[in-house]
Amino acid sequence: MNDHFIKDNDTLNNKEYSYKTVDPSKPDTIPKFVDEVPIPPKAMAMRKDGENLYYEIIMKQGKHYFHKLFPPTTIWGYDGIYPGPSFEVLRDQTIYVKWINSLPLKHLLPVDRTIHGAMDTPEVRSVVHLHGANVEPDSDGSPDAWYTRNYGLTGKKFNNKVYKYTNNQQGTTLWYHDHSLGSTRLNVYAGLAGFYFIRDFLEERLNLPKGEYEVPLMIQDKSFNKDGSLFYPDTPPFPVPVKPSIVPAFIGNTIVVNGKVWPHLKVEPRKYRFRILNASNTRGYTLSLSNGQEFIEIGTDGGLLNKPVNIKSMSLEPAERIDLIIDFSKNKGQSITLMNEDNNPNMRIIMEFRVVLPLKCKDISEVPKELYPETHLDEALASETRDLTLSASTDHYGRPMLLLNNRMWDDPVTEKPIQDSIEIWNIINLTAFPHPIHIHLVQFKILYRRPFNVQKYLNEGKLEYTGEAKEPFEYERGWKDTVKADPGMVTSLIMQFKDHHGDFVWHCHILEHEDHDMMRPLKVLKEE
Known part of the structure; x- marks a missing residue:
């Protein structure tokens, strides 16, 4: 042994x-x-x-x-x-x-x-x-x-x-x-x-928790074979004439944090900063604490927020990050579980915090009322507004294939913003499930999500809204490079293509979708 x-x-x-x-x-x-x-x-x-x-x-x-x-x-x-x-x-x-x-x-x-x-x-x-x-x-x-x-x-x-x-x-x-x-x-x-x-x-200068009190947490789901080797399916859950074949999604049956299955972290009764990343292939997470305690959110994908936000829970799609403070000062001796919203009792559990370490010294870290000066992009300065669809198709083997703007990876580039220009992208999700959309090079702001008549768009190509625009959730109002595009919704983003020109890409960050043509070239043209 x-x-x-x-x-x-x-x-x-x-x-x-x-x-x-x-x-x-x-x-x-x-x-x-x-x-x-x-x-x-x-x-x-x-x-x-x-x-x-x-x-x-x-x-x-x-x-x-x-x-x-x-x-x-x-x-x-x-x-x-x-x-x-x-x-x-x-x-x-x-x-x-x-x-x-x-x-x-x-x-x-x-x-x-x-x-x-x-x-x-x-x-x-x-x-x-x-x-x-x-x-x-x-x-x-x-x-x-x-x-x-x-x-x-x-x-x-x-x-x-x-x-x-x-x-x-x-x-x-x-x-x-x-x-x-x-x-x-x-x-x-x-x-x-x-x-x-x-x-x-x-x-x-902000005096946030740092050093040993700043902890990165990479969350992924995995499945294993009996001998401990990694399991990844070689066929989808329906018959196809190809083996091995790509699958439309990978959903593991264990949760791994920083490479350990359902681990724990011993902490002192004080404030900690957690840099959390969803690095899963397909699975999204909705995180909360078992004792109902609030997180203090201080940052998103692109950096610190203008002001901290107290939140009970938040959703993280593949590739999204969130920057949080958890204050354990009133939890001495307690064990608190980081939870995930899921029907499977095993997948409802991410990890455990154990507030069992003695306080080494007085906690002088702070959560300031203002973190980063407010920055935004003016919609009136946008030189282009693009309507871009997420749609379902099938490949010639009969397998589901998701596409961006009804085009495959090798089709000619169609998104060609000018360097330093501001653009608004309306991501129109015609599929039955959410997609985390990642745009290389830029950080963007989410303007809104708005429901629309999917069937009318599919039949006539016309965008008919069926409800009012909804502001982004509190936890996603900072700068982002990956966004959850919900089904039956138009997700509107604003971004500026500054600093660089040349060939980049944008794609769904469900890796099984990205690998099966849900990725498109993006060419930033040099400013004339």
């Missing part, structure tokens, strides 16, 4: 468990709150060239323990760990990162050879996208800029081995992940994801 395992008949949560009685494929057998939430290590620069830092991060296969009672699981990770190392950089400080592919030639997970990007390309490819970053197109991680191990083969958009990140944006929580055409869902699920924090001097 591996000495990592808890020995036979050890007591966990007043129950006796043995590594022999836990089946990773059966969630009901897995004891909760056993492992402590690990904090990903900090990415360390290899050298400093003048004012610029240079990093090398190696994508490689490794072994990972998702739970004390699991055997080791084979994963793919940045520097061989999952989650990958966290970057901490200063605003406007340029860094360079060489993302080195040292992955195996054969994939861990079932590869569908019939979808775009995977038909006639190597089985294992990688390219890294820094999600939410204001970057030049050559460093954005284009899906067609993939490369194989040791750069043996490269995609048509591959231009450079070293990516340049200028960090010319507000301090915020970004994340980096694989973005390879046709295999993003598999590579991210295998473990290729990590945090990237931009710091600025305003944030430092």
